[in-house]
Amino acid sequence: MKSKKIDWDKAKQLCEGLTEEQDALTRELVSRIADKWSLWTMAVLAEAGAALRFSRVMEHVEGISQKSLTKTLRGLERDGLVTRKVFAEVPPRVEYEITDFGMELLDQVAPLWAWVAQSVNMFQHARTKFDRG
Amino acid sequence: MKSKKIDWDKAKQLCEGLTEEQDALTRELVSRIADKWSLWTMAVLAEAGAALRFSRVMEHVEGISQKSLTKTLRGLERDGLVTRKVFAEVPPRVEYEITDFGMELLDQVAPLWAWVAQSVNMFQHARTKFDRG
DNA sequence: CAGTATCCAGATCGATACTG
DNA sequence: CAGTATCGATCTGGATACTG
Numbered sequence: 001m002k003s004k005k006i007d008w009d010k011a012k013q014l015c016e017g018l019t020e021e022q023d024a025l026t027r028e029l030v031s032r033i034a035d036k037w038s039l040w041t042m043a044v045l046a047e048a049g050a051a052l053r054f055s056r057v058m059e060h061v062e063g064i065s066q067k068s069l070t071k072t073l074r075g076l077e078r079d080g081l082v083t084r085k086v087f088a089e090v091p092p093r094v095e096y097e098i099t100d101f102g103m104e105l106l107d108q109v110a111p112l113w114a115w116v117a118q119s120v121n122m123f124q125h126a127r128t129k130f131d132r133g
Numbered sequence: 134m135k136s137k138k139i140d141w142d143k144a145k146q147l148c149e150g151l152t153e154e155q156d157a158l159t160r161e162l163v164s165r166i167a168d169k170w171s172l173w174t175m176a177v178l179a180e181a182g183a184a185l186r187f188s189r190v191m192e193h194v195e196g197i198s199q200k201s202l203t204k205t206l207r208g209l210e211r212d213g214l215v216t217r218k219v220f221a222e223v224p225p226r227v228e229y230e231i232t233d234f235g236m237e238l239l240d241q242v243a244p245l246w247a248w249v250a251q252s253v254n255m256f257q258h259a260r261t262k263f264d265r266g
Numbered sequence: 267c268a269g270t271a272t273c274c275a276g277a278t279c280g281a282t283a284c285t286g
Numbered sequence: 287c288a289g290t291a292t293c294g295a296t297c298t299g300g301a302t303a304c305t306g
Contacts, residue, residue: 007244022257029253032167033163034164036160043141054269078260080256080258080263086268091267108244108248111244112241112244112245113144113159113163115241116162117144117151120155120159124155125213127211130213187289198281201278203289219288223287227289
C-alpha cells in the first residue's frame with residue numbers, strides 16, 4: 001500500500017466541495033466516458049479534424065444504429081463536447097464537430113485508457129487464475 | 134483544435150496493437166471505472182487501509198444492496214483489484230482488502246475524476262444553455 | 267438526408283425471502 | 287454473518303418503418 005495518495009486525495013477533496021447536484025453530474029459525466037459509443041464518436045470527430053455530416057460519422061462508428069448515434073450526438077452536444085450545425089437545404093445537411101472542450105476531455109481520458117490497455121495482460125492473467133480457482 | 138495530441142495518439146496506438154479479445158477487455162475495464170459502485174467500493178477499502186468485513190463495507194457504501202455489493206466485490210476480486218479472504222468460523226467472517234493493483238487503478242483514475250469535478254461548472258452551464266435553447 | 271416513432275428482447279438492479 | 291434465489295420494475299439498445 002505504498003502507492004502515492006496525492007492524486008486520489010486531491011480528487012476526494014474536490015468531490016467533497018461539490019453540491020449534491022454537482023456530485024451527481026460528475027458521476028454522470030464519468031459514466032459518459034465509459035459509454036459504448038460516446039468516446040468512439042468523439043474520437044472519430046477528433047481524427048477528422050473537421051465538421052462531419054451525420055452519415056459520415058455513422059460510417060466511421062462501425063456498428064452503431066441511427067437511433068443510438070442520434071442519442072449519443074445529442075448527449076455530447078448537450079454537454080458542450082460537440083457542436084451541431086443545421087443547414088437549411090434540401091436535402092437537409094447537419095454537421096457535427098468536436099469542440100476544444102471535447103478535445104480536452106479526450107486528452108484527459110487518454111492516459112487512463114493507455115494504462116488500462118497496457119495493463120490488460122495483467123487483468124487477463126488475474127481472470128484466468130480466478131476462473132480456474 | 135490546438136490541443137496536444139500526444140497522449141491520445143499514444144492510447145490509439147496501444148489499442149491498435151491489441152487483439153480483439155484484449156480490446157473487448159479494455160472496454161470492459163473502462164466500464165468498470167464508470168460503474169456506479171465499483172470505484173466507490175474500492176475507495177472505501179483504500180481509505181480503510183485495512184481488511185474490512187462484508188458488513189463494514191456495506192455500511193460505508195451508502196445505498197448499496199446486498200446483492201449489488203456481492204456482485205461488485207466478486208467482479209473486483211476477479212480482476213485482482215481486491216482480495217477476498219474467508220475465515221472458517223461461526224458465524225462466518227469474510228474480509229476484503231484492496232490490492233496494490235487496485236490502488237494503482239485509483240491513482241490512474243484520480244486525475245480524470247479531478248478534472249471532471251473541476252469542470253463540472255462548465256458542464257452545468259453548457260446544459261443549462263442547451264436546455265433553454 | 268437526418269432524423270422520429272414504435273416495438274421488443276436482454277440486461278440490470280432493488281426488495282424480499284431464505285440458508286449454511 | 288454472508289451470502290443465494292427469485293421476482294418485478296426499469297433501462298438500454300437494436301430493428302424496423304415512417305417523415306419533413
